[in-house]
Amino acid sequence: MEAIEAANQHLNALPSVSVDTDVRWPELLTLTIKGRLDSNTTGGIWREVTDVLERTSPTRLVVEASRIDYCDGAGIGLLMELRRRQHRAGGEVEIRGLRAEFKQLLDLFAPAEFEEPITRKPKHSSLPEEIGRATFTIWEDTRMLITFVGELSAALFHASLNPLRVRWKDVLRVAETAGVNALPIIALISFLVGLIMAFQSAIPMRQFGAEIFVANLIGLSMLRELGPLMTAIVLAGRTGSAFAAELGTMKVNEEIDALTTMGLDPVRFLVVPRVIAAVVMTPLLTVFADLLGVIGGSFVLLSLGYPIITYFNQILSSVTYVDLAGGLFKSFIFGILIAGIGCLRGLQTESGASGVGESTTRAVVSGIILIVLTDGVFSVAYYYLGI
Numbered sequence: 296m297e298a299i300e301a302a303n304q305h306l307n308a309l310p311s312v313s314v315d316t317d318v319r320w321p322e323l324l325t326l327t328i329k330g331r332l333d334s335n336t337t338g339g340i341w342r343e344v345t346d347v348l349e350r351t352s353p354t355r356l357v358v359e360a361s362r363i364d365y366c367d368g369a370g371i372g373l374l375m376e377l378r379r380r381q382h383r384a385g386g387e388v389e390i391r392g393l394r395a396e397f398k399q400l401l402d403l404f405a406p407a408e409f410e411e412p413i414t415r416k417p418k419h420s421s422l423p424e425e426i427g428r429a430t431f432t433i434w435e436d437t438r439m440l441i442t443f444v445g446e447l448s449a450a451l452f453h454a455s456l457n458p459l460r461v462r463w464k465d466v467l468r469v470a471e472t473a474g475v476n477a478l479p480i481i482a483l484i485s486f487l488v489g490l491i492m493a494f495q496s497a498i499p500m501r502q503f504g505a506e507i508f509v510a511n512l513i514g515l516s517m518l519r520e521l522g523p524l525m526t527a528i529v530l531a532g533r534t535g536s537a538f539a540a541e542l543g544t545m546k547v548n549e550e551i552d553a554l555t556t557m558g559l560d561p562v563r564f565l566v567v568p569r570v571i572a573a574v575v576m577t578p579l580l581t582v583f584a585d586l587l588g589v590i591g592g593s594f595v596l597l598s599l600g601y602p603i604i605t606y607f608n609q610i611l612s613s614v615t616y617v618d619l620a621g622g623l624f625k626s627f628i629f630g631i632l633i634a635g636i637g638c639l640r641g642l643q644t645e646s647g648a649s650g651v652g653e654s655t656t657r658a659v660v661s662g663i664i665l666i667v668l669t670d671g672v673f674s675v676a677y678y679y680l681g682i
Contacts, residue, residue, distance in 0.1 A: 315327040337369040371401055485525060488521055531666060569634050574630040577630030618682075
C-alpha cells in the first residue's frame with residue numbers, strides 16, 4: 296500500500312499541461328500550450344484541442360509553443376495532428392516559439408505522409424480500353440523478352456570464348472538442385488504416363504487382336520513427344536519457378552542493384568550458370584523419362600501375356616535413333632526456355648510483398664505456354680521434314 300501511495304503522489308507531482316484558446320472567428324485560432332507534453336499529459340488535451348478545431352474550422356491556426364517545457368514523441372504527435380488536420384482542410388498552421396530540439400524532431404515529418412488513403416471505386420473501363428491495355432502489355436513483354444534474348448546470347452557467346460570466367464561451382468550446384476533432385480518426380484510421372492497410355496491404348500487394340508502394337512505407340516510417343524514434353528513441364532513448374540523466386544528475392548533485397556554497382560553484369564553473373572545447368576540436365580532427364588515410360592508400358596504387355604523380350608524387340612523395330620535425337624533436341628531447346636524465362640521473370644520482379652509470388656507465377660505460366668508453342672512448331676517442322 297505504501298508503494299501505491301508513493302506512486303500516486305509521484306504522478307500527482309508531475310507537471311501538468313494546459314491549453315488556452317483564442318478564437319477570432321472564423322479566420323484565426325490561437326492555441327497557447329503550457330507545461331509538459333509527454334505520454335502522461337498529452338492525452339488529456341488531445342481531444343480538447345481537436346474538438347476546438349472541429350468546431351471553429353479556422354483558415355489559419357497559430358500554436359504558441361514557447362511555454363512548452365518538455366515534448367516527447369506523444370507531444371510531437373499532437374503537433375503533427377494539428378498540422379495534418381489543417382493540411383487536409385486546406386488551411387494554414389504556424390507553430391511559434393518551439394524550442395530548437397523539439398522543432399528539429401517535428402521537422403522530420405511531413406503532414407502529407409500521415410494523410411488517410413482515399414478509397415476510390417474502381418473505374419470500369421470499356422472493351423476498347425481493355426484491348427488496348429492488353430495489347431500494350433503484350434508488346435512491352437515481347438520487347439523485354441527480345442532484349443533479354445539478345446543479352447543472354449551475348450553472355451553465352453562471351454562464356455564460350457572465356458570458359459574460365461564461368462562460375463562452374465554455381466553451375467554444379469544448380470545442376471544438382473534442378474536436375475538430380477528432380478529425377479524422382481520425373482521418373483514417377485513418366486512411369487505412370489507410360490503405364491496409363493498402355494492401358495488406354497490396349498483396350499481398342501484388343502478388338503483387332505493388335506495388343507502388341509501398344510509397344511510401338513509407347514516407344515514412339517515417349518521418345519518423340521511425351522518424354523521431352525513431360526520433363527519440360529515438370530521442370531517449368533519446379534526449376535523455372537525456383538529461378539524466378541531466387542532472382543526475385545535478390546531483386547527485392549537490392550542485391551542485383553549491388554552487383555550492377557560493383558560493375559558485374561547480372562546476366563553473366565546469375566543467369567548464365569543457371570542456363571548452362573538447365574541445358575545440360577534437361578536432355579539427361581529426358582533420357583530417364585523415356586526409359587521409365589517404356590518400362591511403365593512393359594507392365595501392361597506383361598499383364599496381357601506377352602514376354603518382356605517381345606515387347607522390347609517390338610519397340611526396337613519401330614523406333615530409330617532419329618526419333619531419340621529429335622526428342623533430345625526438343626529437350627535442349629526446352630531447357631533454354633525454362634531457365635531463360637524463369638530468370639527473366641525473376642529480374643522483372645517488382646518491389647513489395649507480393650512481387651516475388653507474382654514473378655514466380657508468371658515464370659511458370661509463361662514457361663508452359665512457350666514450351667507448348669515450341670513443341671507445336673517442332674511437330675509441324677518434323678512433319679514436313681519427314682522425321
